[in-house]
Amino acid sequence: MSQQSTNPRPVETFTVGDHISDAFGVHKLVHALPYVNGDGQRAQALTLVPLDSGEPFVAKYTEGTKLTPAGDAEVGEYADKGRRLALAEALRRLADDIVEHRLPLTAYRFTVSTGHLDSQAEVQRWAEYLGVEVGRSGASKDIAVANSSRPIADRLSFDVHAQGNANPVAEPPAVEV
Known part of the structure; x- marks a missing residue:
């Protein structure tokens, strides 16, 4: 410290x-x-x-x-x-x-969520830990997500969901006609 x-x-x-x-x-x-x-x-x-x-x-x-x-x-x-x-x-x-x-414990999935992280870099750290790629939320392109679903026993998976603010997507330059 x-x-x-x-x-x-x-x-x-x-x-x-x-x-x-x-x-x-x-x-x-x-x-x-x-x-x-x-x-x-x-x-x-x-x-x-x-x-x-x-x-x-x-x-x-x-x-x-x-x-x-x-x-x-x-x-x-x-x-x-x-x-x-x-x-x-x-x-x-x-x-x-x-x-x-x-x-x-009768469910087939057990899910943990990180809550909403501050940046895509934080989501990236989770993605690397989970061994997955960072994607975009289906609800908003402004939200980066990392999801992992791993089978841990017969009929049981352990799911981890991380999401946070995505890096802004660069808009393509306007083409003048």
Whole structure:
């Protein structure tokens, strides 16, 4: 992960919604409680939620302790990693539930869709992974698609569909008569 963090600042200057970067990653501050610790020093108890994975936790700091705010790029990277880890965990749970017969599987196809991707280059990455060519949607020439249907068992296929914004099609130059 990149180190896009800004200059450290005292813990008491952080507010709910800020992002803090440390050796363990990037965390969102969801609660701050000022208090006086057992040594009579003013302190802050911060509830932090890791952006990439893990459980929320409470960290305690004496006032004046310097923490590093996370930069926008760093927040984006860790948030993306968190979304990817969450999706992977959800797919593992789904797979476990199918294997353990907690879900019916009577269909002849099981389909996964990426949703709408931002660019044809992203669709191309999926096409290469799936071993297929990028095509155009039948509904709109502005949508690039990559579809794969692979038999995985008797009477069962695993289908993957990726779509996104297509590169503009160059219009042929007008011919004057």
